[in-house]
Amino acid sequence: MPYFTRLILFLLCLMVLAESRKPKRKKGSGQLEMPKPSHLYKKNLDVTKIRKGKPQPLLRVDDHDFTMRPAFGGPAIPVGVDVQVESLDSISEVDMDFTMTLYLRHYWKDERLAFPSTSNKSMTFDGRLVKKIWVPDVFFVHSKRSFTHDTTTENIMLRVFPDGHVLYSMRITVTAMCNMDFSHFPLDSQTCSLELESYAYTDEDLMLYWKNGDESLKTDEKISLSQFLIQKFHTTSRLAFYSSTGWYNRLYINFTLRRHIFFFLLQTYFPATLMVMLSWVSFWIDRRAVPARVSLGITTVLTMSTIITGVNASMPRVSYIKAVDIYLWVSFVFVFLSVLEYAAVNYLTTVQEWKERKLREKFPCVCGMPHSRTMMLDGSYSESEANSLAGYPRSHILTEEERQDKIVVHLALSSESNSSRKKGLLKGQVGLRIFQNTHAIDKYSRLIFPASYIFFNLIYWSVFS
Helix, strand or coil, X not given: CHHHHHHHHHHHHHHHHHHHHCCEECCCCXXXXXXXXXXXXXXXXXXXXXXXXXXXXXXXXXXXXXCCCCCCCCCCEEEEEEEEEEEEEEEECCCCEEEEEEEEEEEEECHHXXXXXXXXXXXXXCCCCCCCCCCCCEEXXXXXXXXXXXXXXXXXXXXXXXXXXXXXXXXXXXXXXXXXXXXXXXXXXXXXXXXXXXXXXXXXXXXXXXXXXXXXXXXXXXXXXXXXXXXXXXXXXXXXXXXXXXXXXXXXXXXXXXXXXXXXXXXXXXXXXXHHXXXXXXXXXXXXXXXXXXXXXXXXXXXXXXXXXXXXXXXXCCCCCCHHHHHHHHHHHHHHHHHHHHHHHHHHHHHHHHHHHHHHXXXXXXXXXXXXXXXXXXXXXXXXXXXXXXXXXXXXXXXXXXXXXXHHHHHHHCHHHHHHHHHHHCHHHHHHHHHHCHHHHXXXXXXXXXXXXXXXXXXXXXXXX
């Protein structure tokens, strides 16, 4: 029994202890009263988080209607502009546009933003204030795509000075149209421009101008392009007229680009020139090697067609002739003419062999008589001329069988004495023999084709370079 007595006493003690730790309710409030800790600690207050009073804003943004331009109803507000070009990203001949990244800055004065200050020379804000005040509505004319950079935050800065002058800067990438002339491509120079203009305010309300003249446009020294050499950046300005809305101030960022020719020399001009020179190799190949000369000519023609197709695939479909088209098509004509030259050689060779075959059928071979001697006795000689060639006078009349036997014998025995006489008879046929000699056409082509192509290159590079 003592064991159970001790257990009951232990449980009673636990109940009393738990009852003493319960929070007590305050009288009349119904709220629980937590027990106070036995030890109290004093907390040190952060004096930087103590607000002594409501701060007074320096910029009275809420007191004005910033949907209206400064000095509304008065003269036009001048807005100065300057630009720093960060990069010229790409130039597209197919789309006829360019992409540029730049810092665009505006300067104007808005007295509504003036604030009294003896210590602050200016106040700088981010893009959140831009949505609450008036800013110039400048846009890019003829732009296709543009955006303001927003990594890691919007690349917009607003700086306000105590007298009300405002500096508004943003970082923009814009893709704009550029009218290009490819008549001298790839030996061309292109002039493109980026145009800035107010969208809503005419020249009576807003006057855009370059803040520092030509010094308003600055470029990074590291700007470079793979295909172009940047020659010059400069600024201009003029008025633009719209029949429906009126006159507007327009600012121009002009830059001149000259194309690098070395890439096209390696990819277009040198291969085309080598194909033309390769087609001349057929002039040194035997005219009887028909497969060799035909395959060489067809190969060079197909290669030139591939080069022309590859160049035109990367260019816009313009309606005029480009400089590279002139060079490639003239080279194609030279290659094609080399194929036609062998066609003429092969045809004349076939005609000459046919005539010789007919002549051999008419005059069969005589034993002991050289072939060159037999060729002299064709139907163009009369009986008296044949007798004189045989060494007999015209008065001496022989029978048909005796005359043929003696002519053959005499020509066989006195070939040395009559060689000079035969040469004299053949002088009148020299021109005909040269014309029918197919080797002469190849010999002339070996000189005419290279000379003509060199002459064409001299004229081409002197005109377009």
